[in-house]
Amino acid sequence: MVQDTGKTLRAGTYRSVNLPETVEVEEDASGLPLAVKTPRRQAVASVEERWRIDDEWWRREPVSRLYYSVCLASGHRLVLYKDLIDNCWYKQSY
Amino acid sequence: MRILCVLLPHFPLKCEILRNPEIGTHPAVISCGAGSRKLVLDYSPGLDGLQTDMPLQQALARQGKAELIQADVPYYWSVFNQILDGLETRSPLVEGDKLGITYLGIDGLQLIYPDDDRLLKGVKEVLPEIFVPQIGIAEGKFPAYLAAGYSPPNGSKTLTGDISTFLSSLPCDILPVSMKSKSRLRDFGINTLGQLAAMPEGPLQSQFGPEGRRIQELAGGNDDTPLYPRLWEEVIEGSTTLPSVTVSLETMLVAMEGLLSPVFARIALKGLGISSLTLWTRTWDSEHWERKIQFKEPVMDMQAAVSRIRRVMENFPQPGPVEELGLGVTRLGYPRGRQKSLFREVRGKDNLLEDIHQLELRQGNPQVFKIKEVEPWSRIPERRYVLAPTGR
Numbered sequence: 079m080v081q082d083t084g085k086t087l088r089a090g091t092y093r094s095v096n097l098p099e100t101v102e103v104e105e106d107a108s109g110l111p112l113a114v115k116t117p118r119r120q121a122v123a124s125v126e127e128r129w130r131i132d133d134e135w136w137r138r139e140p141v142s143r144l145y146y147s148v149c150l151a152s153g154h155r156l157v158l159y160k161d162l163i164d165n166c167w168y169k170q171s172y
Numbered sequence: 173m174r175i176l177c178v179l180l181p182h183f184p185l186k187c188e189i190l191r192n193p194e195i196g197t198h199p200a201v202i203s204c205g206a207g208s209r210k211l212v213l214d215y216s217p218g219l220d221g222l223q224t225d226m227p228l229q230q231a232l233a234r235q236g237k238a239e240l241i242q243a244d245v246p247y248y249w250s251v252f253n254q255i256l257d258g259l260e261t262r263s264p265l266v267e268g269d270k271l272g273i274t275y276l277g278i279d280g281l282q283l284i285y286p287d288d289d290r291l292l293k294g295v296k297e298v299l300p301e302i303f304v305p306q307i308g309i310a311e312g313k314f315p316a317y318l319a320a321g322y323s324p325p326n327g328s329k330t331l332t333g334d335i336s337t338f339l340s341s342l343p344c345d346i347l348p349v350s351m352k353s354k355s356r357l358r359d360f361g362i363n364t365l366g367q368l369a370a371m372p373e374g375p376l377q378s379q380f381g382p383e384g385r386r387i388q389e390l391a392g393g394n395d396d397t398p399l400y401p402r403l404w405e406e407v408i409e410g411s412t413t414l415p416s417v418t419v420s421l422e423t424m425l426v427a428m429e430g431l432l433s434p435v436f437a438r439i440a441l442k443g444l445g446i447s448s449l450t451l452w453t454r455t456w457d458s459e460h461w462e463r464k465i466q467f468k469e470p471v472m473d474m475q476a477a478v479s480r481i482r483r484v485m486e487n488f489p490q491p492g493p494v495e496e497l498g499l500g501v502t503r504l505g506y507p508r509g510r511q512k513s514l515f516r517e518v519r520g521k522d523n524l525l526e527d528i529h530q531l532e533l534r535q536g537n538p539q540v541f542k543i544k545e546v547e548p549w550s551r552i553p554e555r556r557y558v559l560a561p562t563g564r
Contacts, residue, residue, distance in 0.1 A: 170553055
């Protein structure tokens with residue numbers, strides 16, 4: 079029998095791909111993104127799509143996100159989301 | 173054969189208290205089983221109307237205020253195995269029959285322990301105090317079990333000579349025979365072992381078949397069931413906690429591959445393959461799933477092992493979203509016939525993997541990764557793919 083080393087077991091060798099990155103976002107009064115710092119400040123020209131994800135609500139750390147697919151003034155498209163649990167903004171490819 | 177039986181009453185509950193002493197301060201019920209077929213595995217002493225293996229719903233109807241705990245069977249077995257390891261320092265013949273019930277063969281031990289008192293003292297020394305053991309000594313497993321059952325907590329009882337007086341008033345329900353036979357005995361108005369022992373053998377055999385003879389032998393205190401001592405075997409175990417709970421078979425298989433890879437790396441040098449392994453998972457609400465896989469021919473490579481694991485996991489679905497999983501390789505074997513390749517380039521991939529493995533050993537952590545699709549349908553983008561170390 080192999081002795082238990084007592085080390086905490088975790089999936090340390092597996093890494094998620096496409097993890098969200100924090101980003102600074104200026105919001106308007108209704109909560110819509112006005113500008114994004116990436117790292118230069120860029121105004122949001124239009125919000126093209128918006129959707130919400132609520133998942134794992136039964137767990138201690140549920141997932142609740144409001145995603146925005148935005149078009150920046152420079153013409154670039156970006157997917158942002160506001161985490162409704164910690165109220166922070168993140169960017170992530172969707 | 174003289175047998176010493178060690179009973180550890182309410183063993184699962186005591187294991188839970190060992191882990192979390194607060195559980196001992198209030199009534200609790202431990203349940204096991206999957207889905208709607210949940211049964212009571214154990215409960216706090218003093219909870220009236222409860223018994224093991226009764227439906228959980230029935231138990232909760234009687235003791236609604238008791239805290240409900242999901243059974244962690246692998247943990248109970250690991251504690252029990254540690255106890256059995258300790259008992260093996262007292263006798264080489266130790267059988268862990270069920271959780272909390274142990275039989276020791278004690279013939280010949282008088283050379284080490286001149287009398288029963290010293291033997292009992294030696295046995296108690298290796299048992300953790302929290303389990304409050306009851307110990308019985310008798311000729312045969314069943315009488316020893318009864319002696320233990322009727323001994324006081326932390327005490328012992330020895331049955332010697334004619335034990336028919338002790339047995340005569342005991343109920344038939346304690347016989348280790350089928351529920352059907354017990355029910356039929358009740359229907360015949362036979363309630364005590366004394367009544368059974370007084371009956372002639374013929375009618376019992378005609379009514380109960382081969383079990384009739386065993387029933388009468390047990391009622392007379394004779395049990396020739398052999399002791400099945402634990403066998404030494406090398407077990408390679410591993411487990412991992414998933415980054416997030418999942419129902420995806422692919423995610424689970426990636427993790428299983430990660431656990432199997434070091435096993436193959438370890439046994440391949442000896443030319444061994446895996447003959448038998450046990451898979452287990454634990455869901456987010458602590459439900460346990462376990463399956464044993466026997467391979468007809470020892471598997472020598474990851475692909476064959478994972479393909480079989482996949483089939484088993486597809487055929488026996490998980491009881492819920494999985495949070496932790498593990499495996500134990502319980503038997504290794506040599507392949508009966510295996511043809512090696514004549515061409516060196518066929519082994520090119522193996523050489524590359526070996527180089528990657530060497531690099532990993534030198535740097536102390538994985539250096540080369542590959543992207544694996546695990547939950548491509550997930551609404552949460554970071555759950556769709558993982559970077560898994562190459563060669564695992």
